[in-house]
Amino acid sequence: MREVLQAGMRFAIESALSVTVSQVRKDQLKAGRDRFVTLSTRLHYV
Incomplete structure (x- = not known):
């Protein structure tokens, strides 16, 4: 049962x-x- 719990937690x-x-x-x-x-629009407007 504990292995199942550990597997579920993992x-x-x-x-x-x-x-x-x-x-x-x-x-x-x-x-x-x-x-x-942003970079391309800045370059476009420069």
């Missing part, structure tokens, strides 16, 4: 971590895209 932690990592990646991608758009 699975929960790993899935939470993967969700967090994918969310961070998404935020970084969005930030990078926003930065690129």
Whole structure:
């Protein structure tokens, strides 16, 4: 029974971590895209 609990906890932690990592990646991608758009508009108006 304890092994099942430990496996469940590990699975929960790993899935939470993967969700967090994918969310961070998404935020970084969005930030990078926003930065690129800002740079290109600045260059366009110069």
